Amino acid sequence: MELSVQEHITQSANKAKEEEIAKMAALMEASVIINSTRNLEKLLRIIMQSAEKVMQAEASSVYLIDSSNNELYFEIATGPKEEEVKKLRLKMGEGIAGWVAYTGESLLVPDASQDPRFAKRVDEKTKFITKSVICVPLRVRNQIIGVVQVLNRIGGGTFNKSEIKFLEALASQAAIAIENTNLYEHLEERAEMLNKELKDAMDKLGFEKMRIESMIKSMDDAVVAADREGKIVMLNRVAEDIFGITAANSYGKPLADVIKDRSILENYKVVTALKSTAKNEVKIKRGNKEHIFAAVFAPILDDRGEYAGGVGVLRDVTEIKELDKMKSEFLNMVSHELRTPLTPIQAYSELMLVRNVSEEKVKKYADIINKETQRLGSLIGDLLDLSRIESGKGLSLAIEEFDFKSFLSSVYETFRSASAKHKIILTMPDKSEKIKADRNKMIQVMSNLLSNAIKYSPDGGNIYITMTETEDRVYVSVKDEGLGVAKGDLDKIFEKFYRVENEKVKKIGGTGIGLPIVKYILELHNGDIEVISEEGKGSEFKFYIPKVK
Numbered sequence: 001m002e003l004s005v006q007e008h009i010t011q012s013a014n015k016a017k018e019e020e021i022a023k024m025a026a027l028m029e030a031s032v033i034i035n036s037t038r039n040l041e042k043l044l045r046i047i048m049q050s051a052e053k054v055m056q057a058e059a060s061s062v063y064l065i066d067s068s069n070n071e072l073y074f075e076i077a078t079g080p081k082e083e084e085v086k087k088l089r090l091k092m093g094e095g096i097a098g099w100v101a102y103t104g105e106s107l108l109v110p111d112a113s114q115d116p117r118f119a120k121r122v123d124e125k126t127k128f129i130t131k132s133v134i135c136v137p138l139r140v141r142n143q144i145i146g147v148v149q150v151l152n153r154i155g156g157g158t159f160n161k162s163e164i165k166f167l168e169a170l171a172s173q174a175a176i177a178i179e180n181t182n183l184y185e186h187l188e189e190r191a192e193m194l195n196k197e198l199k200d201a202m203d204k205l206g207f208e209k210m211r212i213e214s215m216i217k218s219m220d221d222a223v224v225a226a227d228r229e230g231k232i233v234m235l236n237r238v239a240e241d242i243f244g245i246t247a248a249n250s251y252g253k254p255l256a257d258v259i260k261d262r263s264i265l266e267n268y269k270v271v272t273a274l275k276s277t278a279k280n281e282v283k284i285k286r287g288n289k290e291h292i293f294a295a296v297f298a299p300i301l302d303d304r305g306e307y308a309g310g311v312g313v314l315r316d317v318t319e320i321k322e323l324d325k326m327k328s329e330f331l332n333m334v335s336h337e338l339r340t341p342l343t344p345i346q347a348y349s350e351l352m353l354v355r356n357v358s359e360e361k362v363k364k365y366a367d368i369i370n371k372e373t374q375r376l377g378s379l380i381g382d383l384l385d386l387s388r389i390e391s392g393k394g395l396s397l398a399i400e401e402f403d404f405k406s407f408l409s410s411v412y413e414t415f416r417s418a419s420a421k422h423k424i425i426l427t428m429p430d431k432s433e434k435i436k437a438d439r440n441k442m443i444q445v446m447s448n449l450l451s452n453a454i455k456y457s458p459d460g461g462n463i464y465i466t467m468t469e470t471e472d473r474v475y476v477s478v479k480d481e482g483l484g485v486a487k488g489d490l491d492k493i494f495e496k497f498y499r500v501e502n503e504k505v506k507k508i509g510g511t512g513i514g515l516p517i518v519k520y521i522l523e524l525h526n527g528d529i530e531v532i533s534e535e536g537k538g539s540e541f542k543f544y545i546p547k548v549k
């Protein structure tokens, strides 16, 4: 059937319209894709495929400029030689793509082989024969970032000028896609970085919080914190112990409901009312003993400096206070003990200076002066020893070998007439025992034990010194019939400065350093001492030292 000219015109107009619609549809499709996917390669590939379809091209490619060396590389290449093409790079200005990238102008080349700009290199490498080309620049905010090109009309023929416009429109869509994904990638990177920073900060904070919390928890001081409503928010182990409560049962409860101690509540009230720090000494019963605490109560202020609650820190100072008290008592005692022998020494020496004193009296006075001087000497000796032990210097021993039986006999001779009220009874094995020890230190041990036995049996009685021995040890027991020591004091009397708290002992006088020194000396000799006693029924102090062979 013959077509009229009119019909020809209508048909070709219809065809042009169809093409136009297909182009529009391709553009629309591209923009939809751009907004729906973030994968750049997938995006560009779809855009280029639709360009190929609409323009009926054999192949297409997108080059991007590598800003590090200003070379063009293939971001996308479609068509039969895709893999080979992708390995190639073009210099700026090289080939048609290089020219477009360099000048920024779109280019239609009807026959590449006739164009001096054409780079044969690519075709040679890929065995593709480039004929007709449209190449347009890719612009992002006025900057050329690459080019888009479409190659060879399927079935021969060249591209036409109107198709340049279409490819330019498509290129601007592709540019948007590239920019979007870059932006998105950057955003994603930034978000990831922020996320990581945040996580690090949180981790650090969490760690800091944990560190502080565990520090507070393991502190030797009690810590109690409450919020602005006075509800408990923190309580450490020591606080649980002191107040006899558990953190689990106290959190969120009002302080006044949980802590019964009035002084704590009053201090806390002061902090709440005045919003300032309060320092106080508070007394709290622990078990059956009243403990003294140095307590600091302070307001907790938030970031804006506003009152957010209060915290109390309590330190048990009972022991320090006791030590302090003991120290002053000790000083009192020592001065008293030093003065006691001095009084008779002074009085009897004055008596001796009086004219016409009988020889008998001189002897009697001299005896007293001698005894008191010895007492003074051994007290000063003990004090010096204690200070040597305390300063860490320790005592040094002058070891010698001597016969222990004759040693004990001479100690006995010195003490037998020391007190008129007491009878000293010495019992020893028949066999003579030699030992290696510091003789003077052993005298110190014996005189401390014997003077205690005499002192602490104020009503008099027998004092038994008994020596026994085993294969490798020599034992000495000093036993009296005096005041005895109550059960609770038995292990304390070997602590320095400790004196039994009782009226009778107080009257007797002493500094509480004799037994600690005795124990120290015996331990230096690899020996030890123990006490067996009952209050009111006398005491037995029994020590041993090893026989050194």
Ligand SMILES: Nc1ncnc2c1ncn2[C@@H]1O[C@H](COP(=O)(O)OP(=O)(O)OP(=O)(O)O)[C@@H](O)[C@H]1O
Pocket: 448, 452, 453, 456, 457, 480, 482, 483, 484, 485, 493, 498, 499, 500, 505, 509, 510, 511, 512, 513, 514, 515, 516, 538, 539
């Ligand atoms: N034989 C004893 N009988 C009863 N209590 C004793 C006896 N020996 C020691 N004690 C108790 O042990 C305490 C400590 O004795 P220790 O010899 O260390 O000190 P002190 O006799 O008080 O003073 P000093 O330093 O002058 O010896 C005494 O204060 C006393 O309470």
Ligand SMILES: [Mg+2]
Pocket: 448, 451, 452, 510, 514, 515
């Ligand atoms: Mg003593």
